[in-house]
Structure formats: C-alpha cells, structure tokens
Amino acid sequence: MRVIFMGTPEFAVGTLEEILSAGHEVVLAVSQPDKAVGRSKALKSTPVKECAVRHGIRVYQPQRVREPECVEYLRQFAPDIIIVEAFGQIIPREILTLPRYGCINVHASLLPKYRGAAPIQWAIINGDLMTGVTTMRMAEGVDTGDMILKEEVPIRANDTAGSLSALLSEAGAKLCVKTMAEIEAGTAVYTPQDDTQATHTAKIRKELGNIDWTKDAKSIECLIRGLNPWPSAYTHLGSRMFKIWKAKVVFGERTATPGCIVKVEKDRIRVQTGDGFLEVFDVQPEGKKRMSVEAFLNGYAVEEGTYFKRV
Numbered sequence: 662m663r664v665i666f667m668g669t670p671e672f673a674v675g676t677l678e679e680i681l682s683a684g685h686e687v688v689l690a691v692s693q694p695d696k697a698v699g700r701s702k703a704l705k706s707t708p709v710k711e712c713a714v715r716h717g718i719r720v721y722q723p724q725r726v727r728e729p730e731c732v733e734y735l736r737q738f739a740p741d742i743i744i745v746e747a748f749g750q751i752i753p754r755e756i757l758t759l760p761r762y763g764c765i766n767v768h769a770s771l772l773p774k775y776r777g778a779a780p781i782q783w784a785i786i787n788g789d790l791m792t793g794v795t796t797m798r799m800a801e802g803v804d805t806g807d808m809i810l811k812e813e814v815p816i817r818a819n820d821t822a823g824s825l826s827a828l829l830s831e832a833g834a835k836l837c838v839k840t841m842a843e844i845e846a847g848t849a850v851y852t853p854q855d856d857t858q859a860t861h862t863a864k865i866r867k868e869l870g871n872i873d874w875t876k877d878a879k880s881i882e883c884l885i886r887g888l889n890p891w892p893s894a895y896t897h898l899g900s901r902m903f904k905i906w907k908a909k910v911v912f913g914e915r916t917a918t919p920g921c922i923v924k925v926e927k928d929r930i931r932v933q934t935g936d937g938f939l940e941v942f943d944v945q946p947e948g949k950k951r952m953s954v955e956a957f958l959n960g961y962a963v964e965e966g967t968y969f970k971r972v
Contacts, residue, residue, distance in 0.1 A: 662685050662686070662741040662742050662762070662841065662845060663685075663686050663688050663738070663739065663740050663741045663742075664680060664685050664686060664687045664688065664740060664741070664742055664743070664744060665687075665688060665689045665690075665691060665735060665738055665740040665742075665743045665744070665760070666680065666687050666689070666690050666691070666709070666713075666718075666743075666744050666746075667690075667691040667692075667726075667743060667744065667745045667746070667748040667752070668690075668691075668692065668709040668744075668745070668746040668747055668748055669692050669693040669707045669708070669709055669747055669748055669749045670707065670708055670709070670747050671708040671830075672746070672747045672769070672826055672829075672830045672833075673708070673709050673746040673747045673748075673767075673830075674708050674709060674712045674830075675830045675831055675833070675834040676744065676746050676767055676830070676833055676834040676837050677690065677709060677712050677713070678712065678834070679834035679835060679837065679838050680744065680837065680838060680841070681716060682838075683838045683841070683842075685841065687713075687716070687718050688718075688719070688738045688740065689718070689719050689720075689721055689735070689738050689740075690709055690710065690712075690713035690718045690719070690720050690721070691720075691721045691722070691723070691726070691735070691748070692707045692709045692710045692713075692720060692721075692722055692748075693707055693722065693748070693749050693750070694722045694723075694724060695707065695710070695722065707722075710722065721734065721735075725750070726748075726750045726751075726752065726753070726756065727750075727751070727752075727753040727755075727756075731756075732753070732755045732756055732759070735756060735759060736759060740759070740760040741760055741761055741762055742760050742761075742762040742763070742764075742765060742841065742844070743756065743759065743760050743763075743764040743765070744764075744765050744766075744767070744837060744841075745764055745765070745766045745767070745799060746766065746767040746833065746837070747769075751803070752764060752799060753801075754801055757799055757800070757801065762844050762845075763798050763799065764798070764799040765796055765797070765798060765799065765809070765837070765840060765841070765844070766796065766797050766798075766799045766804070766806065767794060767795075767796055767833040767834075767836065767837045768780070768794065768795045768796075768797060768804055769781050769792075769794055769826070769829045769833065770784065770792055770793065770794070770795065771791070771792060771793040771794075771795060771811055771813065772795040772797060772804060772808055772811075772854055772859075773804075773854040773855055773856065773858050773859035773860075774858065774859070774860050775792075775860055775862050776803055776804035776805070776859055776860065776861050776862065777803060777804065777861045777862035777863070777864075778862060778864050778865075779862045779863070779864060779865045780792070780862055781822050781825055781826050781829060782822045782862075782865050782887045782888065783862045783863075783887070784816060784825070784887075785816060785820060785821070785822060785825060785883055785886050785887035786883050786884055786887035786888075787883070788879065788880070788883045789816055790815065790816055791813055791814070791815055791816060792813075792814055792816055792825070792829070793811055793812050793813040793814045793829070793832070794811070794812050794814070794829055794832050794833040794836050795808055795809075795810070795811045796808070796809045796810045796811075796833075796836055796837060796840040797809055797854075798851055803861075805854060805856070805859075806854075807851035807852055807853050807854070808851070808852045808853075808854060809840050809843070809844075809849050809850065809851060809852075810836055810839060810840050810843070811836075812832045812833075812835075812836045814828050814829055814832050819886075820886060821886045821887075821889035821890070822886070822887055822888065822889055822890065822891075823889060823890045865888070865891075865892065866892070867892040869884075869888065869892070870884070870888045870892050870893055870894040870895050871895060871896070871971055871972075872884065872885075872894055872895065872896045872905070872969070872971060873971055874896070874919040874920035874932065874933070874934055874935065874969060874970075874971065875919045875934070875935040876934065876935050876936075877934055877935050877936035877937055878910040878911070878912075878934040878936060878937035878938055878939045879910050879937070881894075881908070881934055881939055882908050882909065882910050882939060885905055885906070885907070885908050889906060893905075893906065893945075896920075896969040896970065896971065897969065897970045897971070897972045898946075898963070898967070898969055898970075899967075901946060901947045902947040902972075903944060903945070903946055903947065903969070904944065904945035904946075904951070905941055905943070905944055905945075906943040906944065906945060906951055907941075907942045907943035908939050908940060908941045908942060909939070909940045909942065910937055910938075910939065910940075911931065911937060911938040911939070911940050912937045912938075913937060913938055915933060915936075916933065917933040918933065918968075919933055919934050919935050920932065920933065920934075920968045920969045920970055920971070921933045921966065921967075921968055922963060922964075922965055922966065922967050922968065922969065923938065923965060923966075924965060925958070925963050925964070925965055927955055927958070928942065928953065928954055928955040929941060929942055929954055930954055930963060932969055941954060942954055944957050946961070
C-alpha cells in the first residue's frame with residue numbers, strides 16, 4: 662500500500678520501520694516541527710523525522726495539520742492509507758477521509774480505557790496489571806474510532822513509563838502491520854467503542870510529581886514509576902527539591918507522621934506514608950545527577966526523624 666505515516670516521538674519509530682520491512686511504500690512522513698533544545702537552542706529533529714531521512718523518505722513538518730494548504734499537500738501523494746501514531750496534533754476530517762482505507766491509529770491502551778495523551782503513564786500510576794495497544798479507524802473525536810485489533814501487554818512490577826513504552830512500541834508496530842494486512846485483504850472487523858466504559862487521561866504536568874506522603878505507599882511507588890523518565894516524582898528535603906527515581910513498598914503499622922524518615926541504612930531510606938512505608942533507593946538532589954542512596958549518603962547526612970515534605 663501507499664502509506665503516509667504521521668508520528669513524532671521515539672515510540673512511533675518502530676512502527677515506521679515495521680511498515681517498511683513489510684514491503685509497503687511510505688511516500689511521506691509527517692512529523693511535528695523541529696524544536697530548539699539546550700542552552701544553544703539548536704534545532705533537534707524528531708525521532709520519526711530522523712528515521713524517515715535514514716530511509717530516504719520525504720518529510721513534511723506543518724505547524725498546524727488542519728490548515729488547508731496542509732490538506733492539499735497530503736492529497737497530492739494519493740495515499741491508500743494514513744497511519745497515525747503519537748503524532749501530537751488532532752487530525753481534521755479532511756485528512757481522515759482522504760485515503761481510501763482511512764486513517765488508522767496505533768494507540769497505547771486497550772480502548773476504550775485510557776483515551777487521550779498519556780495512557781502509558783496513567784496505567785502505571787493507577788496500579789493496573791495489564792495494558793496493551795489498540796488499532797482503530799480514526800474518527801473526529803479523541804480516540805473514539807472503531808477498534809480493529811488489540812494486543813495485551815502485562816505491566817511488570819518494576820516497569821516505568823519508559824520501559825513500558827518500549828514494550829508497547831514493539832507490540833504496536835507488529836499489530837499495525839497485521840491490521841494493514843487485514844484491511845488490504847478485506848477481512849478487518851471494525852468494532853465500535855462502548856463510550857460508557859471510556860476513561861480520558863489528563864495531560865501529564867510537572868506538578869503531578871509532587872509526592873503527597875499521606876497517600877499509601879503503593880500509590881506513591883506507582884506514581885514514581887509512572888513519571889519515570891518524565892517529569893519525575895519529587896519531594897523536598899529541607900529547602901532542596903529531591904527527585905525519587907526508585908523505591909519499594911514495605912508494609913507495616915504506622916510508627917510516625919507521613920513523610921517522616923524512620924530509618925536510614927547504607928543503601929536505602931525508609932519513609933512513613935499514610936499506609937505502609939516506602940524504601941527509597943535511587944534519588945536526585947536538586948542540581949545533581951541521579952544517584953543511588955548509598956552514593957548520596959556518602960556526601961550528605963540524613964538523620965532519622967527528619968521529614969520529606971510536600972511544598
């Protein structure tokens with residue numbers, strides 16, 4: 662099939678590679694505009710753009726995909742299908758109806774659960790044991806289109822948003838190619854979503870990571886994993902912001918006020934929560950790199966009875 666691929670982050674690269682490996686003709690890659698990064702403000706290409714350039718695929722980076730000139734530009738490529746994955750803009754009706762097989766989205770959840778922009782993070786934050794990917798024929802609503810195929814992916818106890826994203830990216834790439842084969846063969850089954858079962862994920866913002874120590878230890882541990890690698894969970898030790906990257910739940914009767922550091926060992930710090938304890942193993946003091954608690958304690962004295970605080 663003649664394919665226009667629309668995607669931006671690393672998550673979508675595997676699908677683009679898989680489509681090419683399956684022998685489809687990708688006539689255009691559409692990605693978000695390059696962004697200025699670092700102190701130098703040098704422009705950095707998106708991962709999808711970098712992948713497309715490596716394969717000699719033409720790249721288009723519109724500021725707003727719904728502008729009439731963008732629609733007309735895409736039309737000239739006469740695609741059989743448009744594959745959309747983590748593109749970052751809402752696709753207008755004029756583009757949804759452009760290819761004969763429509764626009765197919767690869768979404769990182771088991772729809773209709775976790776529609777929206779952050780399904781991977783919220784699956785972990787909410788303590789789910791299972792997630793997955795869904796392919797769907799896109800409609801004008803946000804992730805409301807008819808479902809085609811699903812693939813379940815278990816969430817492991819130590820999964821972060823980063824590690825789970827890698828698993829879902831791989832599963833989504835294979836599911837996309839399988840979906841394309843069924844569409845081309847005329848065997849694809851389109852199943853409407855049950856809107857009453859839908860949940861919408863809020864956009865992840867930095868302040869979400871501000872740890873509330875009155876919550877139970879499991880909820881806090883899930884928050885830490887769900888916000889890793891971005892934006893990270895954090896607290897304050899004295900006047901310094903303090904990121905927490907790795908922790909473990911320890912059950913037990915409350916012995917102190919939530920946030921109290923009840924035990925300091927060579928390689929861990931135990932903190933009282935609203936229910937149970939959290940043992941902290943990897944941290945990042947403000948202005949420093951990520952490090953083990955053991956390395957941190959070698960240069961910073963932490964006394965039992967002091968507090969991690971929500972500021």
